[in-house]
Amino acid sequence: xxxxxxxxxxxxxxxxxxxxxxxxxxxxxxxxxxxxxxxxxxxxxxxxxxxxxxxxxxxxxxxxxxxxxxxxxxxxxxxxxxxxxxxxxxxxxxxxxxxxxxxxxxxxxxxxxxxxxxxxxxxxxxxxxxxxxxxxxxxxxxxxxxxxxxxxxxxxxxxxxx
Amino acid sequence: xxxxxxxxxxxxxxxxxxxxxxxxxxxxxxxxxxxxxxxxxxxxxxxxxxxxxxxxxxxxxxxxxxxxxxxxxxxxxxxxxxxxxxxxxxxxxxxxxxxxxxxxxxxxxxxxxxxxxxxxxxxxxxxxxxxxxxxxxxxxxxxxxxxxxxxxxxxxxxxxxxxxxxxxxxxxxxxxxxxxxxxxxxxxxxxxxxxxxxxxxxxxxxxxxxxxxxxxxxxxxxxxxxxxxxxxxxxxxxxxxxxxxxxxxxxxxx
Numbered sequence: 001x002x003x004x005x006x007x008x009x010x011x012x013x014x015x016x017x018x019x020x021x022x023x024x025x026x027x028x029x030x031x032x033x034x035x036x037x038x039x040x041x042x043x044x045x046x047x048x049x050x051x052x053x054x055x056x057x058x059x060x061x062x063x064x065x066x067x068x069x070x071x072x073x074x075x076x077x078x079x080x081x082x083x084x085x086x087x088x089x090x091x092x093x094x095x096x097x098x099x100x101x102x103x104x105x106x107x108x109x110x111x112x113x114x115x116x117x118x119x120x121x122x123x124x125x126x127x128x129x130x131x132x133x134x135x136x137x138x139x140x141x142x143x144x145x146x147x148x149x150x151x152x153x154x155x156x157x158x159x160x161x162x
Numbered sequence: 163x164x165x166x167x168x169x170x171x172x173x174x175x176x177x178x179x180x181x182x183x184x185x186x187x188x189x190x191x192x193x194x195x196x197x198x199x200x201x202x203x204x205x206x207x208x209x210x211x212x213x214x215x216x217x218x219x220x221x222x223x224x225x226x227x228x229x230x231x232x233x234x235x236x237x238x239x240x241x242x243x244x245x246x247x248x249x250x251x252x253x254x255x256x257x258x259x260x261x262x263x264x265x266x267x268x269x270x271x272x273x274x275x276x277x278x279x280x281x282x283x284x285x286x287x288x289x290x291x292x293x294x295x296x297x298x299x300x301x302x303x304x305x306x307x308x309x310x311x312x313x314x315x316x317x318x319x320x321x322x323x324x325x326x327x328x329x330x331x332x333x334x335x336x337x338x339x340x341x342x343x344x345x346x347x348x349x350x351x352x353x354x355x356x357x358x359x360x361x362x363x364x365x366x367x368x369x370x371x372x373x374x375x376x377x378x379x380x381x382x383x384x385x386x387x388x389x390x391x392x393x394x395x396x397x398x399x400x401x402x403x404x405x406x407x408x409x410x411x412x413x414x415x416x
Contacts, residue, residue, distance in 0.1 A: 049297055050207075050214025080218075081289035083296065137304055138204035142211065146200060162296045 002068045004035050007042075014064045017056045018141045019159075021100035024057060028088025031079050039073025040065055045084040048142035048162075086162050098125050103132075103147065103158035122158050124149035132156075170346040172223050173246065174353060175287070176236065177343045177389060178279075179219030180247035183237060184397070185268060186212030187404050188255060197258050204304060208265070211297045218290045238408040242391075242398050246343060249388035250333035252397040259319075259326035262308045267330060269302035270366040271337045271359065278354030287352060306370045313374025324376060331379040333386065338363070341389035 011030060016022045024030055024044075032043035042061060046054045058076055065074045086105035089097070094104040103122045123130050129151035136146045137160075144157045168176075189209035196202025220233035250268060255261045276298055279291035312323035338360040340348070347353040364378075371377060386392075408414060 046293075048211065048214070049218060049294060050210035050212070052210070080293050081285075083289075083293035085296075136200035136204055137300060138200075138207040140203070142207060160300070162300075 002035065002040075004033055004040075006068060007033050007035070007040055007065055010064050010068055011061065014057075014060050017053045017060070018051075018143070019097070019100070019102065021096045021102075022089070022093050024061060026090050026093030026096060028090060028093070029057070029084055030061075032077075035069075036075075039069045039075065041075045041077065043077050043079045045079050047084050051142045053141075084162075086159060089159075097159055101125050101156060102144065103156060105159045105161040122147060124152060124154065125156055126154050127152040134158075168227050170343065171284070171350060171352060172226050173343050174347040175219050175223035175226075176244075177246035178353075179216045179223065179236065180245045181251050181268075181272075182212045182219065183216035184245065184247045184400065185251040185265075186210075186216060187400060188251065188253075189261070189265075191255055192261065201258075205261075208301055208304070211301065215290075215294050215297075218294075222286055222290070234408065238405045242393055242401055244391060245393065245397060245401070246341075246389050246391060247397075248333070248336050249384075249386040249394050249397075250330070250336065252388070252394060252400060253330065253333060254396055256326065256329070257322065259312060259322040260329060262305055262312070263323065263326035263330040264333075265301070266305040266309050266370070267334050267337075267367070269298065269305050270363055270370075271334075272298050273302050273366070274359045274362055275354060275356075278359070279352075282353060283351035309370055309376070310374040313371070313376040320375070323374070327371075327376065328379040328381050331381055332384040335383035336386040336388060339386075341387065343389055 008025065011033070012023050012025050014024045016024060016027055019027075027047065029045045029047060030042065031045050032041070034041045042065065044058060044061065048054075062074045062076060066072075087107050089105070097104040103125050106122070121130060122132055124132050127149060129149055131150040132147050133150060134145060134147050135155065139146045139157050143160055143162075145160050146155065147158050148155045186209045189205050189212065192202065192205040193209070194202065196205055216237070217233055220236045224231040224233050224236060248268075250264060253260075253264055273295070276291045276295045280288055280295065282288040282291065309323060312319040314320075338356050340356050344353070344356050348355040368378065386394075388394075388397075
């Protein structure tokens with residue numbers, strides 16, 4: 001008999017296709033997971049509206065869970081509200097991001113409504129210096145920005161605070 | 163299908179989706195042509211966000227319209243007159259300053275519009291707005307920063323952004339001129355009375371222009387009816403390109 005805990009363990013092995021250091025659980029996008037008599041139900045929250053990985057994640061989650069409950073027995077629902085925030089990334093996820101070389105998002109979403117917002121100082125994920133600057137608010141994927149360390153001179157990516 | 167006969171609440175979703183799709187498509191035209199690599203990436207990111215947002219509105223509209231309607235059908239098989247976007251968003255990219263002026267004026271409006279739609283009577287629509295607001299804040303900060311950078315930059319950048327603001331300004335009045343679709347949305351509690359957004363919008367715009375050593379353009383506004391399907395000559399060309407593939411090869415798969 002498959003339990004919700006088994007499902008969860010399996011999902012912990014499903015990586016985010018764009019930031020493979022994180023599992024979908026670390027990312028905090030699995031909002032619900034239920035065993036049902038005829039299979040299982042998963043509630044997923046998309047990270048970014050235009051993120052092309054959303055559909056890949058849905059497919060990967062479906063394929064992973066089908067290994068446990070059988071083909072055609074996984075129902076996935078998209079939950080928009082409340083909207084996903086980078087605050088939902090787990091503590092472990094934040095550590096994995098930094099170890100992977102991506103500065104984790106500061107836990108302070110939702111309080112930046114000024115058009116001339118201040119950019120938040122981040123620590124360099126390599127040398128840990130706090131002397132860094134933002135190069136661009138937009139990076140290689142929807143969820144990342146480009147920064148540069150002024151001490152070790154290395155450019156680095158930062159997960160956006162949203 | 164006669165799109166004008168669908169329910170006014172569904173037409174409101176199409177209006178919102180059309181703004182996002184048309185502006186997203188315009189921005190995607192910059193891909194590979196940005197002035198610097200970082201900005202090329204940024205413009206493509208903005209485009210991606212907006213096309214993603216359009217999909218959410220269209221998916222919801224398609225579900226409600228029914229009869230086999232899909233998001234693709236709404237994006238690729240409606241004609242120019244069926245599109246209810248503001249004439250502002252279909253304006254050609256021009257130079258980088260024109261693109262940023264268009265983006266800046268629209269982003270400031272978009273923020274206020276989405277803040278109002280968060281309170282919509284339509285829970286599905288409110289959920290889309292709540293999600294989109296976070297990304298829209300990023301876009302608005304980006305375009306505002308560019309306006310400041312250009313206005314407060316060199317003589318050349320200052321004159322370019324001033325000229326761009328003057329060119330784009332006449333298209334901004336339509337944002338606050340209620341069309342039928344806005345009136346019904348406001349009546350049904352789906353979205354804001356757009357006239358009420360004008361003052362807060364001016365306040366946001368003034369704050370940024372002041373910091374950029376620029377002033378509000380003093381040029382007359384245009385009387386525009388994009389939200390009723392009457393567009394500038396630009397939209398037809400945009401749609402012809404955007405829709406050509408699915409129309410030439412119906413049911414083509416990616």
